[in-house]
Amino acid sequence: MKMADNDAKKMIRLDYKAYLADSGRLYDTTNEAVAKEADIYNDKYTYEPMAYIIGSGKLFAALEDAISNAEVGKETEILIPAEDAAGARDPKLIEIYPIREFYKQDINPHPGLQVTLGNRTGHVMSVGAGRVKVDFNSSLAGFDLLYKFTVTEEIEDPVEKAKAILEVNFGTNEGFEFVFPGDKVTVSLPDITKFHPEWSSARFKVVSDLRDVFGVDTVEFVETWSLGKKDQDEEDQKEE
Numbered sequence: 001m002k003m004a005d006n007d008a009k010k011m012i013r014l015d016y017k018a019y020l021a022d023s024g025r026l027y028d029t030t031n032e033a034v035a036k037e038a039d040i041y042n043d044k045y046t047y048e049p050m051a052y053i054i055g056s057g058k059l060f061a062a063l064e065d066a067i068s069n070a071e072v073g074k075e076t077e078i079l080i081p082a083e084d085a086a087g088a089r090d091p092k093l094i095e096i097y098p099i100r101e102f103y104k105q106d107i108n109p110h111p112g113l114q115v116t117l118g119n120r121t122g123h124v125m126s127v128g129a130g131r132v133k134v135d136f137n138s139s140l141a142g143f144d145l146l147y148k149f150t151v152t153e154e155i156e157d158p159v160e161k162a163k164a165i166l167e168v169n170f171g172t173n174e175g176f177e178f179v180f181p182g183d184k185v186t187v188s189l190p191d192i193t194k195f196h197p198e199w200s201s202a203r204f205k206v207v208s209d210l211r212d213v214f215g216v217d218t219v220e221f222v223e224t225w226s227l228g229k230k231d232q233d234e235e236d237q238k239e240e
Contacts, residue, residue: 051164
């Protein structure tokens with residue numbers, strides 16, 4: 001079964017394996033067994049088919065085109081040249097910093113370490129003579145990439161779509177409730193959003209994706225604050 005033509009705002013789940021084409025080295029996957037076999041398993045990552053909004057532009061354009069034309073349940077393979085993926089390596093993005101800049105941040109730099117300087121993320125290439133060489137190129141820059149992927153399903157149920165959006169942008173959809181009154185999406189928020197440090201930024205991504213998927217302008221969040229039993233008893237005592 002091929003996905004419908006007008007899929008710019010459709011949601012799918014995607015199982016994939018991503019390789020550096022020249023060496024055949026696996027660098028990313030949604031499959032736990034494959035990750036363990038390639039020695040790239042991360043116990044902080046949940047291995048399962050990834051929810052994705054077709055047309056969101058979050059993947060390389062060539063990969064997105066292949067996904068939008070793929071048949072559900074059938075594995076597809078695509079080779080993406082470096083110029084259509086992360087691009088060529090730029091020597092101007094390799095910079096040298098005094099090692100004291102890292103010590104000020106309690107960082108002990110060593111080759112391969114991922115570091116954030118200002119608003120840029122790079123990898124330490126070498127350390128010596130009081131200097132640290134940092135490469136701000138993408139780790140995929142200069143490489144042709146090979147993807148093997150399967151669209152496992154097209155998500156059609158509205159609630160499941162909304163849950164998937166929360167899963168992608170906030171890491172969990174537990175406790176969220178959704179209603180779809182015609183021209184807007186209403187989301188009832190669980191207590192975790194009142195105190196979670198990442199919700200304040202995640203909610204903007206959630207709003208954007210809900211608008212794209214449901215074709216609405218308005219997303220409404222409902223936050224409820226209720227007195228606990230202890231608080232209610234104290235209020236009753238004050239009134240007495």
